Structures are given as structure tokens and as C-alpha cells.
Amino acid sequence: MFDNRILISNPGKLYGRLHIEDLHRDDYVSSLRNRLLAEVFYLTGDIERYGTGFVRIREALVDYPGLAIAVEEMGEFFKVELRHSTEQVAEQVCRLLTALDRPKTRRELQNPLQLQHREHFRSAYLRPALDAALIAMTPPEKPRAADRQYVLTEKGRKKLLHRIRVDSQN
Structure with missing residues (x-):
């Protein structure tokens, strides 16, 4: 593995x-x-x-x-x-960043992305974005909190802005 x-x-x-x-x-x-x-x-x-x-x-x-x-x-x-696929991961992470216009829960992110399988969403979207420090959990000291939300980090905002610029040029 x-x-x-x-x-x-x-x-x-x-x-x-x-x-x-x-x-x-x-x-x-x-x-x-x-x-x-x-x-x-x-x-x-x-x-x-x-x-x-x-x-x-x-x-x-x-x-x-x-x-x-x-x-x-x-x-x-x-x-x-x-x-x-790393290309697919990049696309999935960009879709997640685009949906993260304000702090949101997992469910609030999963619904607009039309994803039903929780574990797939975690492994293909959330985990790569968290590992790349593009998003962060709140509150960070309670990773299993029921009210946990996800927010864009500064690095995530820059990545999203770069993606928007690249897409607008194409």
C-alpha cells in the first residue's frame, strides 16, 4: 500500500x-x-x-x-x-476550493459537489486539500468535533486565484 x-x-x-x-x-x-x-x-x-x-x-x-x-x-x-490519478486529485481539490467560499461543514461541502459517499469525499477531496495545507479544520484542537468546519488557508486562496486566472486565460 x-x-x-x-x-x-x-x-x-x-x-x-x-x-x-x-x-x-x-x-x-x-x-x-x-x-x-x-x-x-x-x-x-x-x-x-x-x-x-x-x-x-x-x-x-x-x-x-x-x-x-x-x-x-x-x-x-x-x-x-x-x-x-494526481491530475484528478488536483481537479477535485480545485472543485473543493471553489465551493469553500465561507467556513463550511463536510455536508455543506459535499452537497454542492454532488458527492454522496462520505469516505470517498474524505480521501479524494478533503485529505489531499488538508495535506497540501490548502484548507484547515476549525476548531483545529478538536478534529472530531461535531461542529467542525473547513476554511481556506492563505495558500488555498492563492491556489484558487491562480486557478481562476489560468481558466480565464484559456
Whole structure:
């Protein structure tokens, strides 16, 4: 696990006639390497259907435009990387800064940005803006306070003004 990505690698290549490019389609056909083990996972409820994992992952990622998945085979290993796009983070942070015209609560920020998933909002919008010192929490001594609000910092105001100037020139 890294700050902007999760990397999973597994010994072995894709099984059967499956190729990396097949995983980008919804109609790929997977093969079972171990039917008994697959049956155990199915009966315990850990999998719903055989061979639908990448389709469901891609469908879930539609709700998180800042996330991307990369799949590759490296020698005798299969690698999957889920990463957070820095361009998308910058765009998300700028959207947050634009919405922060006065001190606001998380909910007051989330609603105009049309974001429903609280954890996604925190990790993709709030955390990068806080880490970059573009916004600050009030009161800072009580990070879990129910009345917590977020405000632009001086650095955040400068970033927002710069963004407005760049957008107006284009």
C-alpha cells in the first residue's frame, strides 16, 4: 500500500486462454485453475459468480473517476494496481476550493459537489486539500468535533486565484 496506489501481485500468469486485453471487455471467459477451491469460496459467499471480478471492479470504479486500475503480467507474476490519478486529485481539490467560499461543514461541502459517499469525499477531496495545507479544520484542537468546519488557508486562496486566472486565460 502506498499513498496514491495499492499494488497486488500474485505468482503465476492468467490461467487458460485469458489475456490482459480480455479483462477490459465484459464478455471475457475465465477458466478455473482449482474447481474445488472456487466452490469453497462460492459456498462461503466470498464470490458471487465465477469469472466476473474484473467486470464488477470496472463497474464500481465508474463511481470513482479519480481511481484507475492497471493490470499486467511481469514474467511469471500477475500484477494489479489501483491508483489515484494526481491530475484528478488536483481537479477535485480545485472543485473543493471553489465551493469553500465561507467556513463550511463536510455536508455543506459535499452537497454542492454532488458527492454522496462520505469516505470517498474524505480521501479524494478533503485529505489531499488538508495535506497540501490548502484548507484547515476549525476548531483545529478538536478534529472530531461535531461542529467542525473547513476554511481556506492563505495558500488555498492563492491556489484558487491562480486557478481562476489560468481558466480565464484559456
